[in-house]
Amino acid sequence: MDYQFKDIENKWQQFWADHQTYKADNQSAKPKYYVLDMFPYPSGAGLHVGHPLGYIASDIFSRYKRLKGFNVLHPMGYDSFGLPAEQYAIQTGQHPAITTEENVNTYRRQLDQLGFSFDWSREVRTSSPDYYKWTQWIFMQLFNSWYNKADEKAESIEKLITHFAANGSNGITAVCDEDTLTFTAEEWNAMSQEAQQTELLKYRLTYLRESTVNWCPALGTVLANDEVKDGFSERGGYPVVQKKMMQWSMRITAYAERLLQGLDTIDWPEPLKEMQRNWIGKSVGASVKFPIESHESAIEVFTTRVDTIFGVTFVVLAPEHELVTSLTTPEQKAEVEAYIAQTKKKSELDRMADTKTVSGAFTGSYVLNPLNGERIQLWIADYVLAGYGTGAVMAVPSGDQRDYLFAKHFNLPIVPIIDTQNIETEADPTKEGKYINSDFINGLTYKEAVAAVVAKLESIGAGKAKINFRMRDAIFGRQRYWGEPVPVYFKNGLPYLISESELPLLLPEIDKYLPTETGEPPLGRAEGWKYQNEHEYELSTMPGWAGSSWYWYRYMDAHNGQEFASKEAVEYWKDVDLYIGGSEHATGHLLYSRFWNKFLKDLGVVFEEEPFKKLINQGMIQGRSNFTYRLAPLILNVDENYAKPEVYVSKGVYELYKEGDFDTIEQIALFYKDLLPEGAELGEMEFSKLHVDVNIVNNDVLDLAAFRQWRSENKNAIIILEDGTVVYPNDSTEQESKYICDSEVEKMSKSKFNVVNPDNIIERYGADTLRMYEMFLGPLEQSKPWNTNGIEGVFKFLRKFWRLFHNDQWEFTVSNEAPTKAELKSLHKIIRKVEEDIERFSFNTSVSSFMIAVNELTDLKCNKRAILQDMVVILSSYAPHICEELWALLGNEAGTLSYAAYPKFNPDYLVEDEFAYPVSINGKTKMNLSIALTLEPKDVEAFVLANADVQKYLDGKTPKKVIVVKGRIVNIVI
């Protein structure tokens, strides 16, 4: 029979499901290999053709690893809490759990028909109570932990309490809030329970803190910075205001250094690591205190160039700095207040965007340089950010461009401090040279100066070396319904954990998915929802990243009711060997996951410092839109309800028109005039470029019949083809010419009519073709537009492969004869090539090589079992269905292919006796000469020079030089 992909694919998908072919065991004599995909949020739109790209790659890799003798864990699940289902619930009243269930089913159906080798027995859903029970459990562990800097790890809060009770706060170095108290053991023990809890909250790894958030009243929720555009919510465009709120936060900053160091130990794409490094934003420098003149306190600044301290000519505070009001002198009050008011009006974004204008105000106060006592003006300016460092900077206009511009604008002094500095037109941040105007560091080099200044500052208690991180603690909560409830209740305004035995804390039912009338989150609507019928629960739910920050561990032991995963399972699977997903999660999911992983390791329940050993970013699949050109001229003297005739011109005609081709312009005008009613006048000719559904376009050729049906207005359209032929609505005669559409690469989206659904492709060509074609498209990591055009080539390849096993009557026929040298050569070339390609994730080149191999075997008319059976094994990672079928036809036990052995490469079959040396004259290839590979370079040279054709090129001259690279090339220099 001909290649019946539909029957074959249905049959084997059913077989794999029935026999649980891909169920992985938690113990095995084989080495383990864990291949993970970033699990999807099940959206209502289902999968488009871009989504499975990474899944196909990871599936090929998983199947390959099984053939290579690994025990492979390859699971899939759903990140099923999230906004879209909740938004839909608000609009329709349908419970998000129902919407989610429906969407999950669609996803499952679509994933199944792609033939993935997932172990579905381990499926997880973050919104299921058996799962979020453990998300809540991890939250509780974080609440019960603090970060001990002395050990560089998280420890139990009990240990901290014991220490406080015995030694007070003395001897504790923790990552904690800034306002922690200093107390003795007696003082601690004398504190009330509430006071102790308040103090402990400043240490816990998840804690409540008042923070400024982007509050969107219309949506009734807090938005992340990237969900706000120009002061409006990205979704819906509602106004967003800054609001102070008590929020749960995660003390991720405790792990800043470990998160940074760990990057050097993992095999991730460099750009992604770079993004995380920038996000963490470590800078090494010093903090310096500038005493305020006739004032008790000092202004503390952070600087990375402490060596430039003698170049400081002013100090600048952020307008929001807490000392601004108290340090403003009466004379400057009006100016400073006006400036602050002006800053407040500007949104955060305006402030960042407008980096050109210099603005600021003098407070009237002075600070003193701690090293030489010099009086320094104290200013405020919005280029200093309250949120970074201490919200104050020491300005060194000779070395920093912003300070330079500020000094020029306000006529402040600029003092050069290094002898090589050139500060005539701009600041010069050089570190090369010797210091001048710098007191005791004059004449020193950069390195010497830094050490000397820091030592001096420390000795007088005016500063110290310091490392600063840009990363902030992560806000952990949103005022939404569809998320994990926080397992916390409040007593006297203080948070307490519910007990572990009460987990999971189930999401209560509510009548409407909206904030309460008093502005509380939706959970405030839950009737009688109180801890022990008495205490208020936390009403916000966890953010989207909570459930995804540990899910790879749940796959290891998905049904464990006692633990998030058993120790044995975690010890066996350890970490993810290969993780495939998009780079958009660089500073979200991938950073939070590393954070939770490190915490769980400190807790002793997992064992690896890094969760994802190797990570690959698959590129985005963009859409490729098609366009038609509709004539849309100005028409005068017609009724205002007059509907213009629908006339579309082919791309070439449009282009001729635009180029000003006289005949085309005139013909179109004449033609169009005929369509107009009596008395109407044709004005200026224009064209509308309209998106057309890519599914009715094939190789940019529009399917006219489908086009007429696509939209009712098109039914009576007049269509001008590429050669100028005019097609009228009821004209069904065959045309020589075609209607050619224009094209453009854009995002894949419904509104652009460029969404290609995998269901349609599978219906037409089958999953094996789709899988191979997605790989064939180009390198996995590169973004590329989807274009269905080339898919025929892959489909033809699979048919050709099928045909190797069949005779002209489509009867299955293979021969048991011994293979020839040429056949073995083809086979072993592909054995090696596919192995190399998969190991370096170059799937596209494998597909080409398969085509070459099948072309060669077809030319050799090879139907030998010895060759074809190995071919089936090699190809099975890419096209599993057709290979299972052929494997069974070859007489093997059904379903055993997935665990067969990858054929062993034997280099002997590729040994050549001769090589066709390219012979170049002065680097330009002129001919090929077949020469035995046993010949040494000297003999090759003699052989080549003796050749008559070479002699012709030499034209009697003696070559200056002859380069012979054995087995590669001969180059003759004349």
Added chain:
RNA sequence: GCUCGGGUGGUGGAACUGGUAGACACGCAGGACUUAAAAUCCUGUGAUCCUUAAAGAUCGUGCGGGUUCGAUUCCCGCCCCGAGUACCA
């Protein structure tokens, strides 16, 4: 602005460590089979020039230079496109 990717035929792309640029596929053109179409198969296909033809010449991997017997590959300078980030002291 900074950081990181990337620029190769009409198109997607290939080229190991510096060694025959354009594999493989699409598209296109021509041919075979067919009453016809579809399907299938065969041939050709970077550009320009030259020749009746066979063959040949020149140019060619974003641009300009360099290293080398030899550069898509290495080095220097620049241009364009994409992503991330943004007053970070």
